[in-house]
Amino acid sequence: MQVITSTEMAALDANCEYYGLARMQLMENAGASLANIIKQKFPQDTPVTIFAGRGSNGGDAFVAARHLAGYNVQVFLLGRGDEIKTAGARWNFSILKKAGTPIIEITDSTQIPEPDKDCVIIDAIFGTGIKGRLRPLESTAIDRINNCASKVVSVDVPSGLDPDTGDFEKAVRSNLTITFHKPKPALLRQELKTYTGELVTAPIGIPLFFERLIGKGDLERLATRKPESHKGDAGSMLIIGGGPYSGAPALCAMAALRCGVDLVHIAAPEAVSNIIASFSPNLITAALTGNHLNESDIPLLKKMIPTVDVVVIGMGLGKHPETQSALKEIIPLCKKAVIDADGLYALDFQQKNYSDIIITPHSYEFNRITELKTPENLNTRMQVVTGFAEASNTTILLKGKTDVIAKGSVAKINTTGTSSMTVGGTGDVLAGITAALFTTNDALLSACCAAFISGRAGEICHQKYGSGLTATDIIECIPEARNP
Template sequence: MKSITSSRMQAIDANCEYLGLKGLQLMENAGAAIAREVKERIGSGKAVFIAGRGNNGGDAFVAARHLSSEPDIEVYVALVGQASRIRTDDAKHNFSILKHCNIEGILELTDSSQLKDSGWTGNADVIIDALLGTGISGKLREPESTIIDMINESGRPVIAVDVPSGFDPEGGDVDKAVKADITLTFHEMKTGLESPLAARYTTEVKVVNIGVCSDAERYVGSGDLKVLKKRRDDSHKGQSGRILIIGGGPYSGAPALAAMAALRTGADIVTVAAPVSVAKTIASFSPDMIVRPLSSNVLCEEDMETITELIASHDVVVIGMGLGREERTKTTVSRIIPLCKKVVVDADGLYAIDLPVTEGIEMIITPHASEFRARGGECAADVQSFAGRKHLTVLLKGKEDTISDGERVAINTTGNAGMTVGGTGDVLAGITGALFAIASPMEAACCAAFINGAAGDLAFKDKGYGLLATDVIDRITEVMK
């Protein structure tokens, strides 16, 4: 069965919003599904909802409202926390409606003893666990930890919403978690629920369709940006990525554009290793980039000692822009690639790499159609197969960008005809490199395509067909806010 991570699900939810499908609608569908399951399980009796302050709790509030109109079911809702601190507008909205429904009891718990004193869990015919869902991170705190113990010690049937509370949806270590009879997980199976550990915490898993639109999953949207790793307040220089750009020789602008794009995307340190003939020109573009002159007028094997040292002190290598295709340059590129752990290959570099990629190297390539064909690809429809065979991630540039890591395929529709101007591909390579320092290859490629195209769309509104690659760079931060 196909499965997804919780962060990917968050991106899909946000992309639904981007496309016009409101979170409130998805919450309504999820809650209705929970209510149906409760009705099928008990027919009549007491249903006790244990709800958190996030959207997982919001799903429970919807389900409680639906069940409150069932004459044979008594509904009780225990909110863990204060209603004023419910974290999302959708969940807050649905909680506020409960006061107008036939609910037997509503508690706002600030201490686990309040739930114990109520006697609700011991007398329930079914407990609906909507406490944490996929929002778990780190060690459990109180009162959630004790409430999970109370659910497990109740001896009552338990329905878990999305994942059992306390269970890591990615399949990592578990401190403690609710032991559910059935877990209702929404849209698609969560990765952790397929792990061997899951059997200790849920007897059955049912995947529930809540009406997610297919384009929210297939097309890159603003939701994809929201799951990128956020910079910590206490982060220091270098933690958000050290990027090495290797390019230039016949051309000077290409590596400079890639470097400036990487900086605008959030990389902390960007170093350009360029032939001596263009190093000063590249340095003149910006004082924010570090430029290391190489030995000759083109990249050559005599530079390997310098390049090797630079690779060791950087997180991601972006190579190919403006290098030219001299045989000695291609030979040097083929020697550089095995030294890289993470590498983005663009432009002239694409003609010098050995495929399939060897184990231990994560590679993203960013070809346009003719470069893709030159490496044995056929068309956009072949991208997934090609990526799988060659063990890399492909970002195929076009009117619509096609991205695949061999498993998932995504389409990006941002961008415009004004971006046929030279340099926008170099900008894309720089953005990709910066994101690759903090994200998986597929996430980095998808988000880079979206950011580059969206920044180009903003630039096009001002400049029309006179837009330049530097105009795209200037708009990167607007897209990423």
């Protein structure tokens, strides 16, 4: 059975909102499911006592109270109504008040009642939003629930239990836990069965496709810059590129800087390094030898690679045999790398000593390096890409009208972007964004968010420039695209 962590659930929730499925709709579905299951299990003459916290877990129970028409429902809110934290819970609480549902707001542990032993208790104190040590009010409420003989139904998670790790200081012992969308990891732990009781998973109307679709919720998971940061804390990277082409590494570097990375070095053949430096004073270049990367550059690169978080390899390097053979030695030296364009042909997928690599091919490159064929059909394409990601132990960002991103058995898709982005240089921009994010985030999240940001920046530019947009315009729109 698949599980979903609280972080993944929070991201999915934000993505649902971004794609138009409002939190309020999800809460309504959660509360209605809860009420329906209670109706199936308990006759109408069973009194229902709700212990609600001030988050959305409580909000689910307020909705359920409304759907339990005909039942005698009593609500105990731990705290005051004006302290309710989330808009959905506040909204549904105010409806209950107007509907005349008996509600008692509890501000002191001594006011927590002894529940009637014949009632069913709905435990909605907290779900996935639990943090830190229990406060006295909530702690006493958990004791009170555990010390009475009533049947207990927990909303989403038995209150007190960390939904991911299963750790707890004190938790509600439930007869039935109704969890939403998918079970949270701790709920499947056999040793916690005395807390979860019977487990029912209730769908709340989230399309499974939304689990694959990258959105605002993924961006919210990205590491953020701390106020006390020092130079380099927000990431440093090295681009090994240029040779036949000089613009490509510069675009990659400028995109990374606009994405918030602290330091970008470019190691480029001597013939083009000055040209690259002349594009912007923000670029730090190191001159390699000759016209194209070759084996005599390896000693310098061996010194530079360990000093950065991520190395980007490929853009503008060309396919000279000397370059390709130098790359075969350089790539395994990188602890984290983004490989694009000409760098892709130096990869040996039989070799397992690459540590953390994101590759960013388009379908032609993917077909050539994998000797597979990229299927037209999205589902089959996802299967092919995940199959290869698993076998090669790499993270793949397959560029296209719909991007497919895969690591291990997980496949995600990105639908941002416009047809005007077929203009030259957009791939270099995407590689720069990917590397910048990868300096402080894991490979899958970086690749997913980079695809989203790059496509969204393209959409913003398209509104301004139509089909005349350029790769440099996209770079300028990165900050706006990062905050959809």
